[in-house]
Amino acid sequence: MISIAIIGYGNIGRAVEQAVLAADDMKLAGIYHHGDINEQMVNEQMVNAVDVAVLCTPTREVPRYAEFFLRHGISTVDSFDIHNQVWPLRQQLMPLAQEHNAVSVISAGWDPGSDSMVRALLQAAAPQGITYTNFGPGRSMGHTVAAKAIPGVHDALSMTIPLGTGIHRRMVYVELEPGADFHTVERALLADDYFAHDETHVIPVPSVAALNNVAHGVNLVRNGVSGTTHNQRFEFNMAINNPALTGQILTACARATQRLRPGAYTMIEIPPIALLEGDEENLIRQLV
Amino acid sequence: MISIAIIGYGNIGRAVEQAVLAADDMKLAGIYHHGDINEQMVNEQMVNAVDVAVLCTPTREVPRYAEFFLRHGISTVDSFDIHNQVWPLRQQLMPLAQEHNAVSVISAGWDPGSDSMVRALLQAAAPQGITYTNFGPGRSMGHTVAAKAIPGVHDALSMTIPLGTGIHRRMVYVELEPGADFHTVERALLADDYFAHDETHVIPVPSVAALNNVAHGVNLVRNGVSGTTHNQRFEFNMAINNPALTGQILTACARATQRLRPGAYTMIEIPPIALLEGDEENLIRQLV
Numbered sequence: 001m002i003s004i005a006i007i008g009y010g011n012i013g014r015a016v017e018q019a020v021l022a023a024d025d026m027k028l029a030g031i032y033h034h035g036d037i038n039e040q041m042v043n044e045q046m047v048n049a050v051d052v053a054v055l056c057t058p059t060r061e062v063p064r065y066a067e068f069f070l071r072h073g074i075s076t077v078d079s080f081d082i083h084n085q086v087w088p089l090r091q092q093l094m095p096l097a098q099e100h101n102a103v104s105v106i107s108a109g110w111d112p113g114s115d116s117m118v119r120a121l122l123q124a125a126a127p128q129g130i131t132y133t134n135f136g137p138g139r140s141m142g143h144t145v146a147a148k149a150i151p152g153v154h155d156a157l158s159m160t161i162p163l164g165t166g167i168h169r170r171m172v173y174v175e176l177e178p179g180a181d182f183h184t185v186e187r188a189l190l191a192d193d194y195f196a197h198d199e200t201h202v203i204p205v206p207s208v209a210a211l212n213n214v215a216h217g218v219n220l221v222r223n224g225v226s227g228t229t230h231n232q233r234f235e236f237n238m239a240i241n242n243p244a245l246t247g248q249i250l251t252a253c254a255r256a257t258q259r260l261r262p263g264a265y266t267m268i269e270i271p272p273i274a275l276l277e278g279d280e281e282n283l284i285r286q287l288v
Numbered sequence: 289m290i291s292i293a294i295i296g297y298g299n300i301g302r303a304v305e306q307a308v309l310a311a312d313d314m315k316l317a318g319i320y321h322h323g324d325i326n327e328q329m330v331n332e333q334m335v336n337a338v339d340v341a342v343l344c345t346p347t348r349e350v351p352r353y354a355e356f357f358l359r360h361g362i363s364t365v366d367s368f369d370i371h372n373q374v375w376p377l378r379q380q381l382m383p384l385a386q387e388h389n390a391v392s393v394i395s396a397g398w399d400p401g402s403d404s405m406v407r408a409l410l411q412a413a414a415p416q417g418i419t420y421t422n423f424g425p426g427r428s429m430g431h432t433v434a435a436k437a438i439p440g441v442h443d444a445l446s447m448t449i450p451l452g453t454g455i456h457r458r459m460v461y462v463e464l465e466p467g468a469d470f471h472t473v474e475r476a477l478l479a480d481d482y483f484a485h486d487e488t489h490v491i492p493v494p495s496v497a498a499l500n501n502v503a504h505g506v507n508l509v510r511n512g513v514s515g516t517t518h519n520q521r522f523e524f525n526m527a528i529n530n531p532a533l534t535g536q537i538l539t540a541c542a543r544a545t546q547r548l549r550p551g552a553y554t555m556i557e558i559p560p561i562a563l564l565e566g567d568e569e570n571l572i573r574q575l576v
Contacts, residue, residue, distance in 0.1 A: 018515030022415070086576050087569055107576055114413055116576045118524075120560035121405055123575065124540040125398075125533060127310070127565065227306030227539075229532030236406075237523040244517030245413060251515075252412040266576045268561040272408035277415065281375055287411065288374050288395055288404040288554045 002258055003029045004251075005046060005074075007037065007065060008056035011214070012079065015247025016054050023251060025277050034065060042072050050074050052254040056247075063089055066104055070096040075257035077250050079109035086112060086266060093264035103257035104264040109246040110238070111135070113267050115218055118236045120268040122222040126232040129224020134162035138216025138242060140170070146194035147172050152180030153189075155208040162219055163199070170200040175208045216242040252276070290546055291317045292539075293334060293362075295325065295353060296344035299502070300367065303535025304342050311539060313565050322353060330360050338362050340542040351377055354392055358384040363545035365538050367397035374400060374554060381552040391545035392552040397534040398526070399423070401555050403506055406524045408556040410510040414520040417512020422450035426504025426530060428458070434482035435460050440468030441477075443496035450507055451487070458488040463496045504530040540564070 004020050006013050009031050020026045029050045034057045046053075053069040055062050055078040062080040069076045070093060080089055086107045093104045107113060111133065119131055136159065143158035150156075154177045161169040172195070174185060186202040189195055205211065220236040238245075252275035253267065259274040276283050292308050294301050297319050308314045317338045322345045334341075341357040343350050343366040350368040357364045358381060368377055374395045381392045395401060399421065407419055424447065431446035438444075442465045449457040460483070462473060474490040477483055493499065508524040526533075540563035541555065547562040564571050 015515050015517075018517070022513075022515055083576070084573075087572050090572065110413075112576045114409055117409055117560050118406070119575045120564060120571070121402055124560065124563035125402055125536060127536070127540075225310075226529065226532040226536035227303050227310055229303075229306070229529045232529065232533060233525075233527045235523075235525040237521075237525075239521045241514065241517045241520065244514040245520060248413060248415070248514035252415075266572055268572065268575055269559045271557045271559050272405050272412065273556045275412035276408060283408070284375050284378065284554055284556065285372075287407045287556055288371070288400045 001025060001027045002255060003027055003049060003051045004254055005029045005050040005053045006031045006056060007053050008032075008034045010056060011243040012246050012250070013056035015243040016056060016250050017247075018244070019248045019251035020254075023255070023277055025255065026251070034061060037065070037068070042068075042074075046074060047072050052077060052257050054078075054250050054254055056250070062106075063092065066093055066106070067096060070100055070102050070104055073100045073102050075102045075104065075254075077105045077108050077253045077257065079113065079246055079250055080107045081109060081112060083112060090264045090266060097264050098262045101262050103260045103262060105253040105257060105267070105270065106264060107266055108250055108253040110240070110242075110249060111218065113249050115220060115236075116266065116268050117272070118220055122220075122224070122234045122236075125234065126222060126224025126226050129222055129232070131220065131222040132164070132166045134164060134166060134219040134221070135168060136160035136162045136217060139214070143170060143172070143194050146192055147174065147189060150174075150185055150188050150192065152177050152185045157208050157211055168198055170195055170198050172200060172202045173205045173208055173211055174202060175205055214242045216240060289313060289315045290543060291315055291337060291339045292542055293317045293338040293341045294319045294344060295341050296320075296322045296346075298344060299531040300534055300538070301344035303531040304344060304538050305535075306532070307536045307539035308542075311543070311565055313543065314539070322349060325353070325356070330357075330362075334362060335360050340365060340545050342366075342538050342542055344538070350394075351380065354381055354394070355384060358388055358390050358392055361388045361390050363390045363392065363542075365393045365396050365541045365545060367401065367534055367538055368395045369397060369400060371400060378552045378554060385552050386550045389550050391548045391550060393541040393545060393555065393558065394552060395554055396538055396541040398528070398530075398537060399506065401537050403508055403524075404554065404556050405560070406508055410508075410512070410522045410524075413522065414510060414512025414514050417510055417520070419508065419510040420452070420454045422452060422454060422507040422509070423456060424448035424450050424505060427502070431458060431460070431482050434480055435462065435477060438462075438473055438476045438480065440465050440473040445496050445499055456486055458483055458486050460488060460490045461493045461496055461499055462490060463493055502530045504528060
């Protein structure tokens with residue numbers, strides 16, 4: 001049994017808990033608020049009892065918690081999602097993981113994560129060509145936070161709507177502070193760098209909570225060339241509950257840590273079979 | 289540069305040739321008709337000059353050629369496609385590859401192959417649920433051969449038409465021998481074990497050659513459960529030139545042989561990044 005500690009207990013931590021409980025090869029060693037983690041507690045409660053720490057902290061907290069657990073020889077998994085910092089994080093964690101005989105799987109969610117694996121596979125299938133990743137419909141966390149920061153906004157929800165070829169519309173639902181002027185809010189929001197480059201619609205609503213929905217999706221398209229043959233067409237679609245999928249993929253990658261050599265990995269560096277419960281022979285017979 | 293020998297020069301061998309010539313990290317060491325391969329020739333021409341033999345022989349010839357090249361320390365790739373014999377072939381080649389410090393990637397095409405990787409990934413994303421692999425529209429080699437074997441048939445083409453949930457229609461175009469009776473042929477074909485279990489339509493045509501088209505495709509669908517969350521929906525579609533894609537994937541797997549430890553692998557045991565041309569850092573920056 002792989003012993004799992006969940007670090008951080010928001011939407012994603014709860015989803016990891018459900019995925020771990022649903023897996024027959026895992027047991028839950030504990031759930032910790034990341035603010036409570038300290039040296040003494042890790043030495044007393046975790047070093048001998050935990051195989052993998054699944055980091056469900058805010059993404060910017062991931063690097064220091066990953067370092068901390070790896071230094072104690074505990075493998076880690078995270079869904080670090082700042083695309084241009086993935087490679088630097090991998091390089092930062094690689095020597096630590098190797099030194100302490102642990103594995104760190106970074107950026108393990110659906111994008112970055114499972115979508116990255118699909119993009120890699122499609123590039124192998126048609127090395128020349130263009131891949132478009134179209135997100136949504138679903139809530140964009142970054143854009144929602146940016147909208148909430150506009151003066152006069154009490155609550156907000158920014159939905160990402162795919163328009164194809166990697167172009168997205170932003171549908172921003174705003175619940176105003178009492179006395180705030182909608183057109184002032186709208187102007188400020190449209191001028192914000194998060195929204196200024198995309199087609200953006202701002203819509204006043206009486207309650208943002210009434211619109212809440214963790215659905216999300218992707219439409220990933222590649223048209224490319226295999227050998228010298230053009231017009232090879234590939235498409236990958238998902239319509240999913242976002243935290244449930246992220247939690248499930250983190251859990252699958254927690255399993256993979258037990259099957260990889262020490263080091264830091266992104267998901268495109270992991271054989272798909274390493275993500276799966278069950279023995280090699282049955283999996284190959286079933287899936288190949 | 290990875291030095292490639294192509295063994296067998298039919299549709300697939302030609303497609304591998306194009307993919308190898310299009311790759312900047314590969315060179316073509318030679319193209320051989322598999323019937324010409326012998327001990328002396330391999331020792332004189334190949335042992336010191338070839339890194340990977342790409343086996344483009346009929347599928348039933350794959351095991352003996354794979355064994356032969358592995359014994360000479362030459363890595364192999366094949367698209368062996370008899371699903372229930374994939375695991376036994378892997379077990380047969382594993383010790384040979386390890387003993388001779390070589391790598392064998394087996395069943396490397398699109399199904400088995402890249403579809404297998406997608407199936408594995410989707411099972412990781414939603415471990416409980418059903419995956420349906422719907423093939424086509426495209427020519428089924430096995431069914432075409434079975435149709436050609438019916439007395440009175442001069443030439444035939446069996447198209448696989450996807451009806452969803454893994455159920456397929458067979459559209460069988462037959463060009464009759466002079467004097468053959470269509471209804472006799474139709475009855476014999478419908479009674480053949482290849483066709484007796486599916487919806488099958490037999491259509492007489494003046495020329496099968498006039499219908500020839502190497503297009504094929506897949507619609508692979510999974511609806512499953514991530515953690516405890518049901519109705520997670522995934523779909524993978526392709527519409528492709530069949531030999532071109534098979535040749536490209538064989539070529540990508542030939543590259544992977546140079547990045548894996550000695551042994552025999554199916555594609556679900558290979559990290560996607562190992563299939564790709566270029567350095568690790570750029571690939572991770574681009575694709576993750």
